[in-house]
Amino acid sequence: MTRPVVFMYSGQGSQYFHMTRELYEHNARYRLWLEHCDEIASSIIGKSLLDTVFDPRRDKSDPFDSLPDSSAALVCVEYSLTRVVQELGHQCDFLLGYSLGEITAAVVAEALPLEDGIAFAVEFARLLEQRTPLAGMLAVVGSSELLRTHESLFTGCWVTGRNFDGNFVVSGRAADIDSLERALESKGVLCQRLPVDYGVHTELIDPVEERARRLMDSLSFTPPQIPIISSATADRVDAVSVDGLWAAVRQPVEFSRTIEKVTAAGGATFVDLGPSATLATFVKYIAGPGDGSSQVGAVNRFGNDVKSMNDFRAFMASL
Numbered sequence: 001m002t003r004p005v006v007f008m009y010s011g012q013g014s015q016y017f018h019m020t021r022e023l024y025e026h027n028a029r030y031r032l033w034l035e036h037c038d039e040i041a042s043s044i045i046g047k048s049l050l051d052t053v054f055d056p057r058r059d060k061s062d063p064f065d066s067l068p069d070s071s072a073a074l075v076c077v078e079y080s081l082t083r084v085v086q087e088l089g090h091q092c093d094f095l096l097g098y099s100l101g102e103i104t105a106a107v108v109a110e111a112l113p114l115e116d117g118i119a120f121a122v123e124f125a126r127l128l129e130q131r132t133p134l135a136g137m138l139a140v141v142g143s144s145e146l147l148r149t150h151e152s153l154f155t156g157c158w159v160t161g162r163n164f165d166g167n168f169v170v171s172g173r174a175a176d177i178d179s180l181e182r183a184l185e186s187k188g189v190l191c192q193r194l195p196v197d198y199g200v201h202t203e204l205i206d207p208v209e210e211r212a213r214r215l216m217d218s219l220s221f222t223p224p225q226i227p228i229i230s231s232a233t234a235d236r237v238d239a240v241s242v243d244g245l246w247a248a249v250r251q252p253v254e255f256s257r258t259i260e261k262v263t264a265a266g267g268a269t270f271v272d273l274g275p276s277a278t279l280a281t282f283v284k285y286i287a288g289p290g291d292g293s294s295q296v297g298a299v300n301r302f303g304n305d306v307k308s309m310n311d312f313r314a315f316m317a318s319l
Helices: 021-026 028-045 049-053 067-087 101-108 114-131 174-186 203-217 242-250 255-263 278-286 305-317
Strands: 005-009 094-097 135-141 157-164 167-173 190-194 228-230 269-272 294-297
Touching: 005 067, 005 101, 005 278, 021 028, 021 305, 028 049, 028 067, 028 114, 049 067, 067 101, 067 114, 094 101, 094 255, 101 114, 101 228, 101 242, 114 203, 135 157, 135 174, 157 174, 157 255, 157 278, 167 174, 167 203, 174 190, 203 242, 228 242, 228 255, 255 278, 269 278, 278 294, 294 305
Parallel strands: 005 094, 005 269, 094 228, 269 294
Antiparallel strands: 135 167, 135 190, 157 167
8 A cells, every 4th residue: 555645844943044055055946946935035025035044144053033034934945845856756645734834735735825825924923023922932852741740830831732742842921931941951851942932822822813814814725736734633624714724823733643643544654844854753753663654854954955855865766
């Protein structure tokens, strides 16, 4: 039996300065698609997105936390990677988005024009910057039992992502996340602050719901040409809608449950088309050793993009 191929798209937290720079410099097709996206994004942002992403004054480890810039960059990078992969002859059976990645999935599925996808990513980010409080997002490497055994530490915070058993994400106001980070580190719990300064997937963004829905109402939705799976609901998306997009940014991300549901029928091949290959790593910890699932990223945050793309091609050829 041929196992389904799932293209995956990550969201906020997976971005970094200089992401995919080597591929941009050495792969003419990737450069063409990313520059095409940059033309669209630049007219919305008012500056070259590529100048921001590849800013020589920035180090890869610097937090890429300008929400409009990073949101547009993620959609552009993920879409461009997809076009390169498709041109290599690789197609998929399903698209799976994680938070903002659901916008990329909708664009790749042709349920949303590329221009609309980039514009919405930027305008929604601007809404969050202008009308919601500063917040923080923390990835916690530990059992979800911590939420019960150390309940007081998580006061004022919400679980906003369940990635796999032993890895979850919490968000809250900036001061509450600062306090939680210090407390967990004092107890020897590994955690990582993510470059996200607004409270997506929490009630902190509820004040912009009406305006966000008006933005979404202005988008041009059409039936998806490739089936989409939402990691907010763990269900297939038959039609991209305002309610579905709002759920993607407001509800917690149930990534682990989504992958378990996809693999329940006998495994799948998961292709991570985000810039960090984080979702491929998550899948490795979720998929059972006997279900036949496999995972691969096209690039990752450690550089050497050309080798990563060649390794990806070899992996896909071996299936």
